[in-house]
Amino acid sequence: MPTKEKLLREAALFMKGRGYSAFSYADLAEKVGIRKASIHHHFSTKERLGELVVQRAIEDTQKYFEDVEESSNYIVERLRAYMLLFSEGYQEKRLPLCCVLSVDMANLPDSIKKKAKIYFEIQINWLTRIVQQGREVGDIVSSCDPACAALTIFTMCEGASVVARAIENADIFDSTFNEIVKIFVQKA
Amino acid sequence: MPTKEKLLREAALFMKGRGYSAFSYADLAEKVGIRKASIHHHFSTKERLGELVVQRAIEDTQKYFEDVEESSNYIVERLRAYMLLFSEGYQEKRLPLCCVLSVDMANLPDSIKKKAKIYFEIQINWLTRIVQQGREVGDIVSSCDPACAALTIFTMCEGASVVARAIENADIFDSTFNEIVKIFVQKA
DNA sequence: ATAGGACTATCTATTAGTAGGTGGAAAACG
DNA sequence: CGTTTTCCACCTACTAATAGATAGTCCTAT
Numbered sequence: 001m002p003t004k005e006k007l008l009r010e011a012a013l014f015m016k017g018r019g020y021s022a023f024s025y026a027d028l029a030e031k032v033g034i035r036k037a038s039i040h041h042h043f044s045t046k047e048r049l050g051e052l053v054v055q056r057a058i059e060d061t062q063k064y065f066e067d068v069e070e071s072s073n074y075i076v077e078r079l080r081a082y083m084l085l086f087s088e089g090y091q092e093k094r095l096p097l098c099c100v101l102s103v104d105m106a107n108l109p110d111s112i113k114k115k116a117k118i119y120f121e122i123q124i125n126w127l128t129r130i131v132q133q134g135r136e137v138g139d140i141v142s143s144c145d146p147a148c149a150a151l152t153i154f155t156m157c158e159g160a161s162v163v164a165r166a167i168e169n170a171d172i173f174d175s176t177f178n179e180i181v182k183i184f185v186q187k188a
Numbered sequence: 189m190p191t192k193e194k195l196l197r198e199a200a201l202f203m204k205g206r207g208y209s210a211f212s213y214a215d216l217a218e219k220v221g222i223r224k225a226s227i228h229h230h231f232s233t234k235e236r237l238g239e240l241v242v243q244r245a246i247e248d249t250q251k252y253f254e255d256v257e258e259s260s261n262y263i264v265e266r267l268r269a270y271m272l273l274f275s276e277g278y279q280e281k282r283l284p285l286c287c288v289l290s291v292d293m294a295n296l297p298d299s300i301k302k303k304a305k306i307y308f309e310i311q312i313n314w315l316t317r318i319v320q321q322g323r324e325v326g327d328i329v330s331s332c333d334p335a336c337a338a339l340t341i342f343t344m345c346e347g348a349s350v351v352a353r354a355i356e357n358a359d360i361f362d363s364t365f366n367e368i369v370k371i372f373v374q375k376a
Numbered sequence: 377a378t379a380g381g382a383c384t385a386t387c388t389a390t391t392a393g394t395a396g397g398t399g400g401a402a403a404a405c406g
Numbered sequence: 407c408g409t410t411t412t413c414c415a416c417c418t419a420c421t422a423a424t425a426g427a428t429a430g431t432c433c434t435a436t
Contacts, residue, residue: 099291224393
């Protein structure tokens with residue numbers, strides 16, 4: 001793998017684990033195995049690197065959404081796949097990037113803040129759309145509109161990530177998912 | 189107000205706004221109006237200051253819980269009062285301390301991490317207890333046990349804080365609260 | 377030969393923390 | 407009572423470590 005790619009990947013992991021402001025070029029250099037100054041050859045500033053990390057996350061997530069939509073029409077499976085984005089990093093003590101970005105918001109340069117907001121929107125919009133679809137085929141029985149349901153689902157996923165790390169218990173993801181299904185999905 | 193008290197209060201505000209690692213003695217000194225070095229006179233190290241901030245939050249929260257229990261027997265009112273702990277800092281761009289601590293976990297010294305975990309437990313235990321009480325008087329109709337319901341409520345409150353900041357929309361608190369009531373509370 | 381990728385060395389700003397001194401108020405003592 | 411001593415809050419001025427960033431150099435593969 002090219003060094004630039006390695007740097008981007010490791011920076012993303014650091015951000016998910018500690019947040020944007022709490023990792024340094026020194027940490028990254030040590031991890032990847034090059035000198036601190038060499039990182040600047042690939043990414044002029046830390047801010048730029050941060051932007052690209054979020055940009056990459058956006059692209060990966062959009063790709064993931066497409067895959068999920070292709071591989072299943074059933075809302076429960078789609079939601080389970082979505083929830084996976086939140087639980088996957090748990091074992092490695094990482095949070096979803098969107099969760100970290102929200103909390104770190106006050107410390108982010110404007111350019112990253114802007115990208116972060118786009119990232120949130122994309123997720124909420126996608127959720128809204130699949131809830132809407134689920135409703136059309138009769139799988140969803142939410143009393144509020146799709147946008148409202150999407151926000152609740154988003155909220156519960158973010159919350160699960162925070163609480164799982166807080167009390168060091170991964171079961172939260174399962175119980176939260178079950179709760180989401182219970183609230184929104186029509187029993188067969 | 190004595191300087192020490194001011195420092196403790198402002199440090200708490202900084203932590204809620206930016207997290208533990210992202211505020212400095214310089215920030216704090218400027219805000220309170222004394223020299224950086226003078227802070228060390230009151231709090232030997234930043235770690236010690238952080239511990240005391242969390243300790244204070246624990247005590248304040250326990251006091252608040254007592255007040256809430258005294259002033260109302262009805263689960264919905266108690267839950268609304270609890271949710272207030274999460275929404276109150278929103279206008280000032282602050283998160284609940286427990287939320288910040290969870291995300292900042294990887295950056296915390298062990299002593300603070302320990303206190304943070306106690307803080308989480310206290311909240312979950314209290315929620316469990318009031319859910320249990322609500323169940324006994326027939327206000328709660330949760331299909332899962334009180335501990336499980338408490339975790340879900342905790343999760344949704346934490347999530348609401350994260351999402352509210354992320355998309356800059358305070359309505360999340362209300363809609364999340366309504367959702368919690370819809371899930372757990374028996375209609376009159 | 378040249379361009380790219382990494383290097384060394386250095387810079388400036390900022391971090392938490394320390395050493396030691398100043399001034400004033402309260403307490404101790406004649 | 408006045409004097410002296412102690413104490414406390416705060417100060418100036420520093421340290422070592424670390425932050426992100428820069429300039430210029432060397433090596434290597436095309």
